[in-house]
Amino acid sequence: MRRAVSCFSSHYGLLILIALFFPIFGQVSSALSAERLLLRPAEEGALRSEANVAYKPYETRKGRVILAADILSQPPVVADRQAKMAASTENAETVSLSFFADVTYQVTVDSVTHLSDGTMIINGRITDDQIETVVVTIGPDGFLITLQDMLQALLYRVTGNTVSAEGEVTQIDLTKMPPIIR
Numbered sequence: 001m002r003r004a005v006s007c008f009s010s011h012y013g014l015l016i017l018i019a020l021f022f023p024i025f026g027q028v029s030s031a032l033s034a035e036r037l038l039l040r041p042a043e044e045g046a047l048r049s050e051a052n053v054a055y056k057p058y059e060t061r062k063g064r065v066i067l068a069a070d071i072l073s074q075p076p077v078v079a080d081r082q083a084k085m086a087a088s089t090e091n092a093e094t095v096s097l098s099f100f101a102d103v104t105y106q107v108t109v110d111s112v113t114h115l116s117d118g119t120m121i122i123n124g125r126i127t128d129d130q131i132e133t134v135v136v137t138i139g140p141d142g143f144l145i146t147l148q149d150m151l152q153a154l155l156y157r158v159t160g161n162t163v164s165a166e167g168e169v170t171q172i173d174l175t176k177m178p179p180i181i182r
Contacts, residue, residue: 038068038095038107038136039145039158042166058176063100065158067143067165094127097134097147099156099169105147107134138162148174 042064053062098104106127113121122136126149133148145158145167153174160167 036068036070036093036095037098039065039097039099040068041098041100042066058173058178060154060171060173061100062171063169065099065160065167065169067138067160067162067167069165095124097145097156099147099158099171103156103171105134105149107147143167 055062093109095107095109096104097107107124108127109122109124111123113123115121117140119137119139122134122138124134124136125131126133126147129150131150133150135144135146137144139162141162143158143160143162145156147156149155155172155174155177156169157172158167158169
């Protein structure tokens with residue numbers, strides 16, 4: 001009887017060890033492989049047309065997003081100094097922009113510019129695309145993000161409040177967009 005109890009307790013201890021090891025290992029490995037999430041959809045997700053949201057003929061959908069808090073807590077830049085950092089291809093930073101639950105882009109950062117008024121401008125491109133299609137401008141009062149996916153003929157435009165880190169995203173179908181005369 002004693003032998004059966006000790007055998008059971010050693011198996012029980014092994015099961016506990018396995019149950020603790022895999023979730024912790026999974027979290028660590030996923031954190032190491034994940035890119036920085038710069039933008040994510042808000043809890044309420046896409047805005048509905050019933051909520052008095054006006055759509056233009058070329059707008060496909062709208063939603064609420066939240067800008068990552070860590071990007072907003074960057075240290076202030078010394079006045080009258082502009083730092084521009086071009087990322088080389090082997091150590092280029094990759095960030096994720098998730099506009100909707102089903103729309104996420106991996107963006108390779110090409111340059112980051114800090115202006116004396118505290119504004120940060122991030123230029124990048126969709127990973128594995130050669131054309132610069134992403135611009136993120138974060139100022140003291142608001143932020144603006146534009147991403148143009150030429151392969152899908154879609155444009156994503158985000159405007160938001162820097163203080164609350166909340167914004168609104170609009171998905172635009174470029175094939176339905178009227179011509180712009182300048």
